[in-house]
Amino acid sequence: MNNILNQNPLESEAIYIFREVVTQFENPVLLFSGGKDSITLVRLAEKAFFPSKIPFPLMHIDTGHNFPETIEFRDKLVKEMGLQLIVRKVQDDIDNGKSVEETGKYSSRNSLQTNTLLEAIEEFKFDACIGGARRDEEKARAKERIFSVRNDFGEWDEKNQRPEVFDMLNGRIEIGQNVRVFPISNWTELDVWKYIDQEKIKIPSIYFSHEREIFERDGLIWTASEHVFKDELEEVKTRNVRFRTVGDVTCTAAVESHARTIEQIVHEITNSPISERGARIDDKRSEAAMETRKQQGYF
Amino acid sequence: MEVLKIATAGSVDDGKSTLIGRLLYDTKSLTTDKLEAIEKSSRKKGLDYLDFSLATDGLVAEREQGITIDVAHIYFSTKKKSYIIADTPGHVEYTRNMVTGASTSQISIILIDARKGVIEQTQRHFFINNLLRLKEVVVAVNKMDLVNYSEDVFNEIVSEFKKIQEESEYKDQKVTFIPVSALWGENIAKASTNMEWYTGNTVLDHLENINAEDFQKSTQTRFPVQTVIRPKTEDHRDFRGYAGKLNGGNLKVGESVTVLPSLTSSRIKEIYFFDKKYVEASSGSSVTITLEDDINITRGDTLVKSDEVAESFKNLRSTICWMDSKSLVPGAKYLLQHNTNRILTKIDSIETLKIGNYDAGEINSNLQINQIGQVTLKLSKNIYADTYENNPENGRFILIDPATNTTAGVGFINSLNI
Ligand SMILES: Nc1nc2c(ncn2[C@@H]2O[C@H](COP(=O)(O)OP(=O)(O)OP(=O)(O)O)[C@@H](O)[C@H]2O)c(=O)[nH]1
Numbered sequence: 001m002n003n004i005l006n007q008n009p010l011e012s013e014a015i016y017i018f019r020e021v022v023t024q025f026e027n028p029v030l031l032f033s034g035g036k037d038s039i040t041l042v043r044l045a046e047k048a049f050f051p052s053k054i055p056f057p058l059m060h061i062d063t064g065h066n067f068p069e070t071i072e073f074r075d076k077l078v079k080e081m082g083l084q085l086i087v088r089k090v091q092d093d094i095d096n097g098k099s100v101e102e103t104g105k106y107s108s109r110n111s112l113q114t115n116t117l118l119e120a121i122e123e124f125k126f127d128a129c130i131g132g133a134r135r136d137e138e139k140a141r142a143k144e145r146i147f148s149v150r151n152d153f154g155e156w157d158e159k160n161q162r163p164e165v166f167d168m169l170n171g172r173i174e175i176g177q178n179v180r181v182f183p184i185s186n187w188t189e190l191d192v193w194k195y196i197d198q199e200k201i202k203i204p205s206i207y208f209s210h211e212r213e214i215f216e217r218d219g220l221i222w223t224a225s226e227h228v229f230k231d232e233l234e235e236v237k238t239r240n241v242r243f244r245t246v247g248d249v250t251c252t253a254a255v256e257s258h259a260r261t262i263e264q265i266v267h268e269i270t271n272s273p274i275s276e277r278g279a280r281i282d283d284k285r286s287e288a289a290m291e292t293r294k295q296q297g298y299f
Numbered sequence: 300m301e302v303l304k305i306a307t308a309g310s311v312d313d314g315k316s317t318l319i320g321r322l323l324y325d326t327k328s329l330t331t332d333k334l335e336a337i338e339k340s341s342r343k344k345g346l347d348y349l350d351f352s353l354a355t356d357g358l359v360a361e362r363e364q365g366i367t368i369d370v371a372h373i374y375f376s377t378k379k380k381s382y383i384i385a386d387t388p389g390h391v392e393y394t395r396n397m398v399t400g401a402s403t404s405q406i407s408i409i410l411i412d413a414r415k416g417v418i419e420q421t422q423r424h425f426f427i428n429n430l431l432r433l434k435e436v437v438v439a440v441n442k443m444d445l446v447n448y449s450e451d452v453f454n455e456i457v458s459e460f461k462k463i464q465e466e467s468e469y470k471d472q473k474v475t476f477i478p479v480s481a482l483w484g485e486n487i488a489k490a491s492t493n494m495e496w497y498t499g500n501t502v503l504d505h506l507e508n509i510n511a512e513d514f515q516k517s518t519q520t521r522f523p524v525q526t527v528i529r530p531k532t533e534d535h536r537d538f539r540g541y542a543g544k545l546n547g548g549n550l551k552v553g554e555s556v557t558v559l560p561s562l563t564s565s566r567i568k569e570i571y572f573f574d575k576k577y578v579e580a581s582s583g584s585s586v587t588i589t590l591e592d593d594i595n596i597t598r599g600d601t602l603v604k605s606d607e608v609a610e611s612f613k614n615l616r617s618t619i620c621w622m623d624s625k626s627l628v629p630g631a632k633y634l635l636q637h638n639t640n641r642i643l644t645k646i647d648s649i650e651t652l653k654i655g656n657y658d659a660g661e662i663n664s665n666l667q668i669n670q671i672g673q674v675t676l677k678l679s680k681n682i683y684a685d686t687y688e689n690n691p692e693n694g695r696f697i698l699i700d701p702a703t704n705t706t707a708g709v710g711f712i713n714s715l716n717i
Pocket residue numbers: 309310311312313314315316317318350352365366367368387388389390410441442443444445479480481482483
């Protein structure tokens with residue numbers, strides 16, 4: 001035992017943020033999508049509090065339009081690590097009339113998640129919601145603070161954010177408000193993959209190349225699924241694809257890929273001419289799709 | 300890989316966002332989908348060139364008005380290093396967001412519009428960069444295309460700037476001047492053919508040659524405790540670990556440490572990072588340590604080496620950047636957050652600072668939003684602090700308005716006990 005610790009600054013920062021969350025807030029929750037970023041968060045939280053268990057629950061806002069691989073993965077992870085998982089379903093809010101299902105060719109439950117999320121925050125009185133969003137993902141997210149205050153309607157006031165200087169985080173809020181916390185704000189897509197590799201973190205199989213029934217629309221590769229509207233002219237084919245980012249089936253497009261290992265994934269994204277969220281159908285709705293959703297209280 | 304953190308600075312419309320967008324474009328860091336989005340928006344605006352500010356101005360309101368409102372964090376890398384860029388707003392109304400961006404950066408690129416020269420906002424931003432003790436400032440004299448690429452104009456601005464530099468407090472700050480056209484990508488990543496009189500580096504070459512490690516200052520060890528880890532599980536029934544991020548210096552197993560403010564001492568038994576033990580942790584690490592003795596330590600306490608105990612103070616003299624619409628006035632009470640510690644403070648006296656030669660107004664005893672002043676504070680309890688100069692992490696604080704919870708100001712301790 002003669003080793004000197006020289007920590008990766010990104011990891012150190014994320015752990016520091018996690019520790020600020022549990023002391024500055026009464027009732028935090030980790031928003032868990034089953035994607036690589038939220039899986040990375042779980043790993044970082046595990047490290048932050050060892051040998052204690054992760055001192056907050058995970059919450060999945062379930063659209064019901066999942067990739068089955070993600071749900072399987074989620075349940076296995078929760079069981080293996082002895083974590084507490086809360087699931088709130090968009091379907092329930094549709095059934096009780098709080099949300100209205102979209103219709104048409106591009107229908108998705110992506111934006112309906114906001115409703116269900118805000119309901120759940122109120123139900124459990126969560127004051128801090130930890131998320132895996134990164135600033136490099138999208139132009140509105142590039143503007144986000146690490147502790148980002150939401151008013152009692154869950155709204156983000158993007159033109160009047162609280163100053164955040166140095167590493168000093170101010171989590172004081174009024175009752176009813178909540179703070180969204182982004183511990184991996186400063187990580188890039190590549191940083192996440194390198195970390196997954198270094199830490200040997202398990203991730204759902206759909207991140208690796210696999211054969212899948214797909215169809216093409218607007219230059220994107222859509223999953224052929226009962227949840228995705230497809231008209232007769234859109235022809236289903238089988239392709240070798242993988243997912244670079246994982247939302248639900250209706251909002252994430254696949255990319256053609258033969259990458260079967262993390263090393264191959266790293267090589268692929270380093271040389272990719274398009275960005276990670278270039279395959280997000282939910283971001284393509286308009287130029288300000290992300291900002292608009294975030295203003296309303298989205299992740 | 301080496302990481303360099305940069306913030307932009309300078310007045311509104313001087314071309315900060317354009318320069319960053321151009322840097323991304325010229326280093327092929329913009330993916331096709333992002334580039335297509337910029338092309339589309341530029342066309343929609345009726346431009347026959349690419350508006351690179353759209354690469355960083357991500358909010359609808361920013362794109363509509365063509366200004367930056369809040370800081371955008373941008374990431375790109377070259378073969379040599381990774382860059383984290385904070386593109387900040389120039390408008391005086393958003394100075395708080397500029398401070399937010401600059402505070403986490405190591406160097407600053409100040410833009411100056413060649414047609415306007417050094418103006419009020421240039422001076423304010425330079426003052427803030429100087430106050431933050433950023434080791435290096437690059438002054439990019441921009442829009443050279445609009446002044447016929449004139450060497451005289453450039454030289455005049457350089458000498459103007461050197462004058463304000465001479466008046467600055469922190470003279471060790473390295474300043475480099477580069478004439479550029481951000482819009483046309485001249486001297487950004489490629490050398491300009493219109494300014495043969497300039498023989499220095501492009502902005503990118505200059506950045507590539509900076510050694511970020513030179514910026515690391517060796518300071519005394521300060522370990523603010525964030526939380527106490529007590530698992531109380533079968534395997535770890537008696538485990539009591541102090542979790543925190545190590546600021547400055549290092550920590551070694553066996554060393555004698557003193558707890559502030561209780562002044563009790565013990566020795567470091569173990570240094571944990573996750574499930575592994577280390578004999579030594581270096582500055583910046585988030586670790587959990589255990590001590591030989593059971594002593595009472597809570598969040599807000601700081602562990603230091605027993606021969607490097609900080610001094611304790613009940614009054615502070617500091618420079619404060621004010622960021623709240625409610626002015627700072629003498630007698631007002633705020634929560635002062637110093638590392639993981641929050642205590643009540645009362646404002647004693649305020650003197651606005653005259654920055655450069657624009658601030659012709661008289662010296663006031665209150666601070667309005669975006670003003671900077673010399674402030675003395677009384678603390679409800681002693682704190683163990685350093686000056687910002689000696690130990691930046693332990694020499695700064697924020698003021699939180701207890702009524703609104705907002706972060707109202709940021710302070711830099713310049714002397715203790717007044
Ligand atoms: N001719 C010319 N115009 C430029 C140059 N650089 C920037 N501009 C223009 O100046 C205007 C302002 O540029 P921005 O990059 O938005 O300025 P900024 O400094 O980011 O402004 P704020 O962020 O609002 O403070 C835009 O219309 C740019 O196209 C240049 O080198 N030459």
